[in-house]
Amino acid sequence: MKRIRVIRGWNDLSPDDRGAAVAMGSFDGVHRGHQQVIELAGRAANELGTPLGVITFDPHPRVYFRPDEPAFRLMKTDQQARALEKLDVDILYVLPLDAELAGMTDRAFATRVLHEGLGARHVAVGFDNSFGKGRTGTPDTMRQYGAELGFGVSVAEPVGDGEGDKYSSTAVRQALRDGRPEAAAEILGRPFAIEGPVQRGRQLGRKLGFPTANVDLADYVAPRFGVYATRTRLSDGREFAGVANIGVNPTVHGVTRPLLEVWLFDFDEDIYDRVIETDLVAFLRPEEKFDSLEIMTDQVMRDADAARRVLGS
16 A cells, blocks of 8 residues: 655645645545545546645644634544545645634635645535635635636535435534444444553553553543443554443542543553554443442453454454
């Protein structure tokens, strides 16, 4: 598989990093609706003989304009890059959303960023895409600017499940908050996954017979607190079935910042500070507070049995 190039910024790019057919959007989740926009850009790239690019923003526009709202991200940039790489995207343009970019009119964005900066040959957008200061830019104005500046434009229609519900990042977040990871996976085209470095804790789980790798949820949307059947990938590519608790673990410490605490089955290695990625496969039960560590341990063992049955391991 070819490696995707991640370009941060839009100024002073090399000739090899300009002239792509690009899909533009936030693409948080790279779900099946996003994939339709990327497919349109891919068709144009093939016709023009240009690289296929994707434009996204860091931070996400919602984080930039509404910083006090709860965390909601579905993936980190490196997860996004891996998902796009599987779609044969050549270049990921990560545009820094700062005061300069946020203050551009839609015409200035099309002219300075898309035309002069990236040298885009074609721009694909979703049917509901907006851009520019005050979100005044629309697919129709993008077509207008493309005609003026010399790049093609295509617009993806809404894609859904056949029953009237369109695929969206909002729907993924709601499914996760409801404890329905299977529904989230249906929209995403793959399981929702939490990635991060393994934190050092009190190692209580190891003493009780179920060593856990703990990962801070950070900016991810918080799924429904509870126990999940999981699959976890290590940085060396190995994958392990497991069971995880997401929440504040009220029996043991009652932390205020939620954690993913995952027990990898048939695994016993030191992975502190190493980055792991954990798929949420199925919701098993809500998080609860137990009267004793013994009762909690008994329940964890039953959860592990349930997870193994779900995962077929």
